[in-house]
Amino acid sequence: MLFRWFSSRSSSGTFPAGDWHAACQRVALLRSLSEEEAERLGQRAWQFLERKRITLHPALENTPFDRPAQLVLAGQACLITLGWSEFEHADAFSNVHEIVVLPDGFTRDVEEMDEFGVVHAYTDTRAGETSYQGPVVVSFTDLMQSGDFNGFNVLIHEFAHKLDMGNSIDTDGFPPLPNNITPAEWHGIFSQVWNDLQRRLSQNQPTPIDDYAASHPGECFAVSCETFFSAPKRLADAYPDLYGLLCRYFNQQPLTRMHYA
Structure with missing residues (x-):
C-alpha cells in the first residue's frame, strides 16, 4: 500500500499577528507568556514554519490544521529556546528539518542489552x-x-532530544552547555x-x-525538560537544584508564568 503524505507549510509574507493571537489563546503554555515574550516567540514560530516542514499522515487529511494550529505547534517547539539568542x-x-504528525501512538520493536549482556526484545508504544537528522515524529492524539x-x-x-543531540548523534542527557554551567555541575x-528515581522505583515508591x-x-533529560515547562512547580518542589539548573540552562523561569495561565 502506498502512503500519500501531504505537507502543511506557511506561505511567506507578513507576520500573521491575528493568527498568532488565536494560537496563544488555545493552549495555556502560550497564553501564560508576557506580552514581550509572546511577541518574540510569535516571530520565531512564524520563521520556524517558513523553514521547517510539517507533514500530516493521510488519515489526518481532513483534520482542521489551520494556521493558528500550525503556530501552536511551532510555538511550543520554539518555547524551549525562547531565552536564547536568535x-x-x-x-x-x-x-x-521536518515534523511528522501520525494519527495516534505507534509501536516499535526494540532490542536492548542489559548490564549482564542479556538481550531483551519487546514492543514499545510511543507518543x-x-x-539525529531525522524528523520529529509525534502522535496527533x-x-x-x-x-x-x-x-x-x-x-x-x-x-529536548534534538537539543541533546546538538553535540552527538545519540541522546545521552548531556547537551551543549552554556558557559555558566560546568559539565561537573x-x-x-x-x-x-x-539516583533518587532509581531508589524510588526499587522500593516501589511513586516518582x-x-x-x-x-x-x-x-x-531523564527530556522528561525533566518536559516537566520544567509544563509542570514547573512539581519539578521545583521535588528537585529544586534541577529546576534552578534548567532555569540557567534555558534562561527562563516557567514558575513565574503559571499565575497567568
Whole structure:
C-alpha cells in the first residue's frame, strides 16, 4: 500500500499577528507568556514554519490544521529556546528539518542489552520519537493533549532530544552547555535525580516526575525538560537544584508564568 503524505507549510509574507493571537489563546503554555515574550516567540514560530516542514499522515487529511494550529505547534517547539539568542535558537534547531504528525501512538520493536549482556526484545508504544537528522515524529492524539500545565508535552519532550543531540548523534542527557554551567555541575545534579528515581522505583515508591525518566539518561533529560515547562512547580518542589539548573540552562523561569495561565 502506498502512503500519500501531504505537507502543511506557511506561505511567506507578513507576520500573521491575528493568527498568532488565536494560537496563544488555545493552549495555556502560550497564553501564560508576557506580552514581550509572546511577541518574540510569535516571530520565531512564524520563521520556524517558513523553514521547517510539517507533514500530516493521510488519515489526518481532513483534520482542521489551520494556521493558528500550525503556530501552536511551532510555538511550543520554539518555547524551549525562547531565552536564547536568535543565533543560539537557530543553531539548536539546525538538526530539525521536518515534523511528522501520525494519527495516534505507534509501536516499535526494540532490542536492548542489559548490564549482564542479556538481550531483551519487546514492543514499545510511543507518543513521539526522533533521531539525529531525522524528523520529529509525534502522535496527533498526544499533540492535542499537550500545551497545558499538566506535566505532559510530546513536542517539548522530542525537541529536548534534538537539543541533546546538538553535540552527538545519540541522546545521552548531556547537551551543549552554556558557559555558566560546568559539565561537573550538570552531571552532579542530574546524577542526584537519576539516583533518587532509581531508589524510588526499587522500593516501589511513586516518582515525582514521569518514571520514564529512569529508563535512560537521555530520557531523564527530556522528561525533566518536559516537566520544567509544563509542570514547573512539581519539578521545583521535588528537585529544586534541577529546576534552578534548567532555569540557567534555558534562561527562563516557567514558575513565574503559571499565575497567568
